[in-house]
Amino acid sequence: MTKDRRLPTLPEVSFVLISFTLIMYLFVVQFEISIQLALLTTWFLIMLVGLRIGYSYKEMQNGILKGIYDGSEAVLILISVGALIGTWIAGGIVPSIIYYGLSIIHPNIFLLAAFIICAITSIATGTSFGSAGTAGIAMMGIGASFGLPIALVAGAVISGCYVGDKLSPLSDTTVMTASLSKVNLIEHIKSMLVVSGPAFLIAGTLFLISGFIFIDGSGDLSQAESTMSALSDYFNVSWYMIIPAIVVIAMLALKMPSIPVILFGALLGSVWAFLFQGVAPLQAFNILYTGGEIASGVEFIDNLLNRGGITFMLNVIVLILFALGVGGLMEKIGILRVICLKMLAWADNAGKTTLTTIISGFFGNFFGGAAYVSIITASKITEENYDRLNIDRRVLSRNTEAGGTVTTPMVPWSDGGVFMAATLGVSTLAYVPFLWFNFLVVAISIIYGFTNKFIWYTKEKDDHADNQKEAVNL
Structure with missing residues (x-):
């Protein structure tokens, strides 16, 4: 009984x-x-x-x-983003973004640029996971090439990603919060702007100042140049490599469902790997599950880009299920x-x-x-x-x-903490001190x-x- x-x-x-x-x-x-x-x-x-x-x-x-x-959607997004990361690296999409980023972004303003780029991407797509898995990985490669502390770069990337996760009308958490609180979605976003606006400006200023602190003068570009050389030698780097990223961002901006859109983007990555990177058809398709193997000759680039595929997310998925x-x-x-x-x-x-x-x-x-x-x-x-x-x-x-x-x-064991650490290759405890936008949102709300x-x-x-x-x- x-x-x-x-x-x-x-x-x-x-x-x-x-x-x-x-x-x-x-x-x-x-x-x-x-x-x-x-x-x-x-x-x-x-x-x-x-x-x-x-x-x-x-x-x-x-x-x-x-x-x-209740958290199953996050698990499905993790699977989808894992597949996308693997094929976008093998297809040359992420390497091309890193290459062009290194050629146009000045080292001193890079942290601010990474923060803003990830914020724009997340606002346009409504997903912090998708933004970190695409633009975020590219920003990590650029920042490492400039010799910036990798945890600080991760802080700028994640801060930017959560601007959109918090503010975008396409974000599932934004819509869910408005619904549970019984508040009109647009009114909810307007209310958040009085907190997020000042937090964004202050965080952006801090990232800008940090860029000048960690990089003297014009910065040492030798590592960036060797990275660009290794990427161009290993991958076919061209402007049309970025087309899948534009397509996926546009589809998400049109309010299409995130999971099928991300999976479609992953499939485009396989097609690009076959058409432009010389990967065999079956191997290009299999990268969706297993991810690819990169040997560019630059150690930190290999460490950064040897990730992706559904299997890459299995440990993360198990952790999240237990949590x-x-x-x-x-x-x-x-x-x-x-x-x-x-x-x-x-x-x-x-x-x-x-x-x-x-x-x-x-x-x-x-x-x-x-x-x-x-x-x-x-x-x-x-x-x-x-x-x-x-x-x-x-x-x-x-x-x-x-x-x-x-x-x-x-x-460290939440879905966001685990995903960001696994995707960006930086432990949660290492990047947490640099989540300046996130901390500012909390502090300003309390004030x-x-x-x-x-x-x-x-x-x-x-x-x-x-x-x-x-x-x-x-």
């Missing part, structure tokens, strides 16, 4: 959170065991608490499956809800409410492993506080993106909350204030 289910107590929640953090530290840092096994171990830890508070194995399994289902399972379990047995209810009891003004939403979103990424989970935890669990304080839901949707979307690449700037209230708030005045006069 099943026991009566209840919400976990605060000590039980604390036990899970502390144990989760300790397991991640011991497995990954202390013993260098795979992060996948760390996440799988936490399944059983959470299940012990679930059994204690009355949940059956079957119910908790359904929680795992629901968590995985989604953790999130599904925590949501099922009520751990995330208890955390957020405790914060809600404390949040009695706009500043505290903003902070609780951002923390709830980060918890969704930290313990749920995906942007989709973080958007749900940030919006659905804190929305009642906005209504209680008569704060317009545009503020809720804006803060949800600040706590959910932009913090995703900061967590607005506690200073009451750009915090809009509903009409009910005004009516309530008028009624109070009338009561005092009487």
Whole structure:
């Protein structure tokens, strides 16, 4: 007979959170065991608490499956982008972008250029993953050729990619956040602009200054020149190599579904590998799954370009599935809800409410492993506080993106963190200090909350204030 289910107590929640953090530290840092096994171990830890508070194995399994289902679109995008990366390298698309980038972008302004280019790409396509897997890889190659710190280049690339993921009307997270918050999509984007605008300008300025700090004068172009020479020797580099990239960006900009468009772009890469790079037909097609092998003679270029193919993403996919399972379990047995209810009891003004939403979103990424989970935890669990304080839901949707979307690449085991680290070849902990746009979005959102700037209230708030005045006069 099943026991009566209840919400976990605060000590039980604390036990899970502390144990989760300790397991991640011991497995990954202390013993260098795979992060996948760390996440799988936490399944059983959470299940012990679930059994204690009355949940059956079957119910908790359904929680795992629901968590995985909610993040399944991200998994399919990972598979698609993996195939695209492999064929776009083998087809000469990414090498051509790197080659022409090296020839036209000045080293001192490169970080700013990478930030802006990735921002434009992500706004036009609505996908941070697709932008990092295409323009991002090219920017990494250019930045390394200029001798810039690779983690700093990754910071500029990811910062730019998340500008569009947060702002583009084509972004699934933008649409999802507006929908969950019950806010018109365009109004949601307008609300975010008051935060993202200043964050974009400040981050851009920081990347510009950094370029002049790390590169003296005109910069040493010898490495860039050797890279261009190696690329032109190994690949057929021509302007028409970039056609698949233009086609894919145009199709995504026309609001065509991202997964089939990315897969179509991957197929174009195979065609280009066969037509222009001398790859045999069957081998060019097989690169979709296995990726290609590059031997340009320049070590860091080979390290950067020897990636891609569906198999390249398998470890990432397993990690994300386990992380989604953790999130599904925590949501099922009520751990995330208890955390957020405790914060809600404390949040009695706009500043505290903003902070609780951002923390709830980060918890969704930290313990749920995906942007989709973080958007749900940030919006659905804190929305009642906005209504209680008569704060317009545009503020809720804006803060949800600040706590959910932009913090995703900061967590090493989230879908965004794992994808960016694998795709760009830089560990999450290495690039996190340089996610200046992402940190600025969070900081500015909190400042607005506690200073009451750009915090809009509903009409009910005004009516309530008028009624109070009338009561005092009487």
